[in-house]
Structures are given as structure tokens and as C-alpha cells.
């Protein structure tokens with residue numbers, strides 16, 4: 303999995319920070335997560351290929367997470383897109399898309415679907431051959447959901463030299479990869495473990511913005527490979543974080559600690575902060591493996 307961060311800010315587009323949008327590549331699939339104003343410009347600026355995006359996941363309908371969506375999906379019309387596109391998000395998303403499309407007179411040459419998800423449950427909302435996407439209930443001032451992207455476990459890899467050594471026919475390979483032994487024509491059984499090496503462990507990415515700190519989030523993302531958690535404020539403004547439904551960097555770090563995440567990425571920084579040193583300092587005191595997203599930053603999950 304590879305993550306590209308297209309925007310790291312909250313509030314206004316100040317301090318060189320754009321609005322939230324993440325692009326996640328997992329195998330042959332590319333997912334767009336949130337689509338704040340200017341996302342198209344960022345995709346173009348960083349020369350990110352995104353025509354293959356077939357699913358867009360919107361956390362909530364605040365402008366800094368969704369005002370770039372209509373521009374993006376109508377640009378697909380100009381590009382004569384024909385591949386279907388599905389947008390997942392909270393209740394209200396369909397009305398937003400349908401209303402603006404109607405008022406602006408947009409006709410889509412591709413199949414456009416909107417799936418409204420229940421933001422109060424941790425449930426599987428999308429599944430393909432290699433990936434799953436689950437909702438994560440978040441606590442914000444409006445209906446809001448995070449997204450957990452999980453690679454599915456892959457079958458073991460069969461060793462080419464063993465195929466040759468035992469003259470294993472092609473037809474027998476799928477059963478061996480799924481855990482079976484191989485029986486030679488003379489009746490000897492060659493154990494699965496001698497024929498294969500385990501596939502890479504599946505990776506996972508959790509996107510949690512915007513939200514007050516929540517133990518439920520920590521439970522939903524337990525053991526995640528990479529956790530992105532909003533950290534709008536530093537401890538100095540923890541009261542503002544509480545009443546606006548946001549988190550401090552320290553609170554985000556505590557969620558990562560509770561979840562046993564491998565790594566934590568912070569973002570959605572309030573425009574009042576010129577730099578993010580204090581955020582990192584306060585987070586590191588709780589969870590060591592933490593970094594701050596950067597505009598156009600690429601991260602191996």
C-alpha cells in the first residue's frame with residue numbers, strides 16, 4: 303500500500319496547507335479519501351495518476367473535506383470517463399451531489415453511484431478481490447465516519463524450484479498455495495511447508511478525520527499498520543478541541559498507543575499554527591513512531 307497526502311490543513315488554505323484529500327494505492331486499486339477544495343489542483347500539481355479511481359470515500363460533509371468533489375467528478379465528464387464511479391459517505395451526500403448536478407445541469411457519461419453509510423457502526427462497506435474497506439464511527443459536530451482499508455490475506459507463494467524438482471503440474475498449484483500438501487505419483491507426500499513461503503502479511507491503513515478522541519476508534523483500528531489521525535490542535539487549545547469535535551496531537555497519539563498501531567501520521571492542522579513542532583513534541587511523549595503529513599507527501603504503508 304502507498305499513501306499520497308494532497309492536503310494537510312484545517313480551516314483556511316493558509317500556511318501552505320491545502321484541504322484534506324488522501325490517495326491510497328493498494329495493489330491495482332486506487333482509492334480517493336476526502337476531496338477538499340483544490341484537490342484537483344493538487345493531483346495535477348503532484349502529477350498523481352488518478353483516472354483509475356473507482357471509489358471515493360468521504361468522511362463528512364464539512365467543506366474542507368468535500369468542496370472539491372463536484373469539480374473532480376464533473377472533470378471526469380470532460381475527460382469522457384466511461385468507467386463507473388461510486389462515492390461513499392454519510393447521509394446527505396446523495397442530496398449534495400444530486401442537487402448541485404441538477405442546478406449546474408451536469409450529465410454524467412459514466413455510471414455514478416452514491417452509497418450513504420451508517421456513521422455509527424464499524425461495518426464493511428466495500429470489498430474487492432484484494433481489499434476491504436470498513437467504516438469507523440467518529441465523533442464530530444456532524445455525521446462523520448473514518449475509513450479502514452485492509453488488504454486481504456494472500457495465499458502462500460509456491461517456490462519455482464520445487465515445481466521443477468517434483469514436476470508439479472499447473473493444475474495442482476492452486477490447492478498447494480491455499481495450504482495443501484502435494485502427493486507424488488509414488489504416493490510420497492511432500493508437505494506444504496517445503497513447497498511454499500508465506501505471502502507478505504496484509505497491510506492496513508486507517509483514516510480518522512475529523513473527530514474527538516474515541517476509545518471506539520482505537521478498538522476499530524487495533525493493530526493497524528498506519529493510522530492517520532487528525533491533530534488539529536496542541537494542548538494549549540485542548541478546550542477548543544473539545545467543543546469543536548477535534549483532537550489534540552497528544553490525544554491522537556494516545557489513540558495510536560491504545561490501538562497498538564505500527565505508525566501514526568498526524569494532520570488536519572489548524573491554520574493558526576505556523577509550524578507543527580509543538581504537535582510532534584506533544585505526540586512523541588505518548589507514542590514514539592509518529593510523523594506529520596506533508597503536502598504531496600508519499601508514505602509506504
Ligand SMILES: [Zn+2]
Nearest residue numbers: 362364442512
Ligand atoms: Zn469537520
Ligand SMILES: [Zn+2]
Nearest residue numbers: 312364366512
Ligand atoms: Zn475538517
